[in-house]
Amino acid sequence: MNEMRAALYDRYGPPEVLYEGRVPVPDVNPGEVLVRVRAISVNGGELAGRAGKVRLVTGRRFPQRTGIDFVGEIAEVGASVTGVREGERVWGVLGRMTSGSAAEYVTVRPRQIAPAPGNLTPVEAISLPAGGTTSITALRDKARLRPGERLLVRGASGGVGSVAVQLGKAFGAHVTALAGPNNLDFVRGLGADEVFDHRTTGPSELGSFDVIMDTAGTEHPAFRRLLAPGGRMVAIAFDMANPLPSIAYLLASALHGSRRVRFFSGNPRHELFAELTRYAENGDVRPVVDTVHPLASIAAAHRALEAGGVRGKHIIEIA
Structure with a gap:
């Protein structure tokens, strides 16, 4: 061979x-x-x-x-x-x-x-691997999501967002999700407490959140303003249509202001995969x-x- x-x-x-x-x-x-x-x-x-x-x-x-x-x-x-x-x-x-x-x-x-x-x-x-390891890193390690906190997941029906919704619930958060109109019931089935159509619901209609997980890569300033005092936003994507301004904003917001944005590119190793295996075998993520x-x-x-x-x-x- x-x-x-x-x-x-x-x-x-x-x-x-x-x-x-x-x-x-x-x-x-x-x-x-x-x-x-x-x-x-x-x-x-x-x-x-x-x-x-x-x-x-x-x-x-x-x-x-x-x-x-x-x-x-x-x-x-x-x-x-x-x-x-x-x-x-x-x-x-x-x-x-x-x-x-x-x-x-x-x-x-x-x-x-x-x-x-x-x-x-x-x-x-x-x-599960890409979405699961990214979500564990984002919610647990970067945002330090705590039980009872309010979590917003953008792009909640996608490969990362769908796992983030499940892990958010496993971590004890109140999960609000944004998804397309054809996927609202699907995201509810993942365990989200509230689900909104991202096409008809703007950031100003959503309230405030302790943690925002952004998989969409757009409108970062508008969503960052939804963070409660001490809130944390984790972004795993940038605006591909305008990459340089988007990346510049993420880098600046990671260093300045009280509501900082964490941005990272995943490179998981054995321990993280082993942990995801336990979540899958325990039924916390499907x-x-x-x-x-x-x-x-x-x-x-x-x-x-x-x-x-x-x-x-x-x-x-x-x-």
Whole structure:
């Protein structure tokens, strides 16, 4: 076995630039494990990468790969790796600014994986890693959300927001959610106490909040004004239409004023994935799968996520 199937693109552009091709199976270094990938999810950052919106980072060498998270089984263990075994089901992510999990195999270091939930199939499980690790970091570590506090989740039906609503309730918060008109009942089903249509409900109609988790990346000043004294806002996205002013605002607001905005880019490790596994096995978070696509339909999956109105995650199943 020298080659494997993988999602590739030879130029930046719309979803149609993606195709299923063949690349060499990666070699396993002594400190790595080889994972046979069963499923991945499609994330917003991958859309920006494929479209060329971060080409200063991704460069101009092609073909390029896509995909950052994965669920699968360990197929080979490097000579110096201990504590894991072949055949063990794991989930995890590739390293920061690394892509390529949309393939039959990936190599990673043990700190980038943890045992996957035993009560979920690979397709169910892969709906959780990106949103789950991001939400734990945002709500627990960055915002320090406390029981009884009022939490607002923007983009509550998406891959991150749908898990944030569930974790907010697990942490004991009163959760208000913003979502599209077709997803209001879906978000209520996740446990939100109040749900509003973001198209018809403006920030001035929402009241005040102790914590705001923003997955939309727009109107940061307007939502920041909703923070109660001592309130905290965590942003995981910026305005892709006006990236420089948006990023500048986030950086400035992280340093000045009484209602600071925390902005971060996730790079989770073993301990965070292990914690998410416990939440999933305890039933605190449940899978949020929108649509399952084969690897050959990677372009359709990207197109569907760009169209909006998503309920959870678009999944790529690697047959």
